[in-house]
Amino acid sequence: MAKSSAQFVCQDCGSVTLKWAGKCEACGAWNSITEEAAREEVPKGLSGGKGKKIEFVGLSGSSAPLPRMMTRLSELDRVCGGGLVPGSCLLVGGDPGIGKSTLLLQAAARLSADAVVAYISGEEAVDQVRMRAVRLGHAQAKVALASATSLRDILASLDQPDCPQVVVIDSIQTVYADNIESAPGTVSQVRACAAELIRLAKRRGFVLFLVGHVTKEGTIAGPRVLEHMVDTVLYFEGDRGHQFRILRATKNRFGATDEIGVFEMTEGGLAEVANPSALFLAERRGNVSGSCVFAGMEGTRPMLVEIQALVAPSTLSSPRRAVVGWDTNRLSMVMAVLDARCGLALSGNDVYLNVAGGLRIAEPAADLAVAAALVSSASDIPVPADMVVFGEIGLSGEVRAVAQADTRLKEAAKLGFAQALVPARPRKDKGNAGGGVGSSLSIRSVGHLQDVLELFRPD
Template identity: 50%
Template sequence: MAKKKTKFTCNSCGYESAKWMGRCPGCGQWNTMMEEVEVIVKGPRGAFQHSNATLQKAVPIMSVETEEESRIITEMTELNRVLGGGIVAGSLVLIGGDPGIGKSTLLLQVSALLSNRGQRVLYISGEESIRQTKLRAERLGVKSQELYIYSETNLEFLNQTIDEVQPKFVVVDSIQTVHHPEVTSAPGSVSQVRECTAELMRIAKTKNIAIFLVGHVTKEGQIAGPRLLEHMVDTVLYFEGERHHNHRILRSQKNRFGSTNEIAIFEMLQAGLKEVLNPSELFLQERSQGVAGSTIVASMEGTRPILVEIQSLITPTSFNYPKRMATGVDQNRVQLLMAVLEKRMGMMLQAQDAYIKVAGGVKLDEPAIDLAVLTSIVSSFKDQAVRATDCFIGEVGLTGEVRRVSRIEQRVQEAAKLGFQRAFIPASNIGGWDFPSGIQVVGVETIGDSLRLCFNEL
């Protein structure tokens, strides 16, 4: 006999409680606890019944036969890189992003590319009608007989349609609109998202179908629903970008079949998304040369080196406490680097406002950008520009030393390919590899050595 139990679940983090609370103890958000009815079905002896439960036996690990996952290589080389080499059959991929950023456009273009190669694709839209999806496809120039579109939110009907169409790939746009008929809570709730994702994962694994899920994000930029959702899927991708910039960044946060922190760069055009095969040229094409406060850093995004511009503006403050603002880099790290400059180089920055920005809307979070940020601050403070053909790579310690970074050879090769003539790198990274032709590699041990060479003994 089924017993009904009432519980309260946080829509933000999935925290469960027996009573309602104004503030969630799990994430600290207000007014996110929603009432849900949980149905528990017990067997004759009080054991829970599972419809698809099968007894599995433990086997020795050495007796398990393995083989490399079969992948479908798409015509989007950027997407292949982020996914680890292609789409894995039977995988469950979650794509999140802000509203209007281009998630549906990206997946519809991928569906068209796959269907043009003879792969049957089912595009399920829970937010748009079939006519709206067709209009979007016409704008993108999608013409394929193997691409099927379906507008439905009932998970039971979705499962029946998948059995009828027999696709190799399925797109669900979005997971927050799909509802399980046996779950009493509203679509988009924690219980609905959890149960629907679990059912879609079962479909992907048992029928060997690659399924892409579109997920809404909260105002904090996290995928809406319980954190369990990101743990259940095989791959989590975030589609990022700013409305005032045409480029979009597809970033891998989790990937069971490849490396994480890989990124793909796209440019949003009238006819859809276009791949950017050389993102360094995109981020440097509007750089102003000969201006104080501008430096170039070779940053690693996954396995790809990218050259971006870091800009600083140091001005005298008119307040009791100077302002410290940073866009694209960690503000606390900027304050740390400014403290190192004050202590080790004697620069009085206490009465200066500091504004730091990574041009192009890119976010950098690795320590190898320290030397470039520090040089940019000094350049603006002294009002003297660095050479336009210099780039800076290195981590800066609290004692002013420049520390070793990873993948230094790839970073310098990318700088040489784009015409840079001098690269400042940690002295500990010198040796063990061949320098590219056309670029001078300068090894520095401290920030004082780097600044004296960069600013001609100033």
């Protein structure tokens, strides 16, 4: 048996190094490496030993379809791929104070209507959780509540024939295994505790929610250390300055990962937002230059968001580029195309780009809206307040068709928009079939970015 010695582990990504370093080579995080007791190595030379023979079966055999449990928080169910799969483990990550405990307590309370649910908090005393339950209006819910941190105790309590169907552990960083030397929250502890809990969940068939804190300092292990071990990874994100929160799946073994759930943080807890576009556009002021409404898609859902650009003369030798909610490289690309293909040089200006409300957009379909916002700000001519924009921009300045144009237009019409700036040739795919929805909107199609500049020519 190898004796345990020290090793250095990045608390962010879990990679192991021999020496301490200020920066992790694997993930680039700073100050995330700490010393931990090394785990015992697996004894070598297992092959040729007395293993049991595995039974192989055909792919086509019959297995009952996985029944799903509905939390009845429809935004959460959607992100999970249509409810919870028994025996699966979901990791819920997010910044401190973003609302992870609130979300899971609400889900637990709703689930408890027809399932046995246990909520184990290692962070808060029972009284604190009860106070939250009162504020959320779930004081009467039949949730079994406990405050515990010892893995041994938790496993002993859950490993029963009448174990709960859903277990919430808030948070995995507070749970500790007493047979491991490292402090609670370190990579070795978090990994070992999660592995034991997941194994039990699979064996007993309960749904396991693990809360994982996102930390910048690296004093405790982050959720990334666990991402490969769990079935589903959900991130709960949002901007402190805004009341809405977005739940995003970054990994899901039982569903797509492009759906998002939108919630609003209120006095009485998290409220589901059925119509996110209306929320994202709520604070928009019409007829301001540099503002443009992008008709985007998040998974199967259309979502309208405001993109704001500010182009201002710079006094700096290397002008500022500040981007919130979009990809900085994508902005550079759009600006380069505006410069090289349309003769609009913005390089001597500070450029700020902001997706209003704190949403993060990953779609290339936002290119045209970003370009319109930039050109509008540079020319100080507003994009019409009742216009939505979408389209991808190619390197030669051509405006390319994007998927699901009809769905986007339909959403825009529903929210009272009257015009749309769209790519000239629609793409032939699902969601672009009809063309009938355009009837209520006046469509301006553009084939090249130059056509967009024409719209903002002062005359």
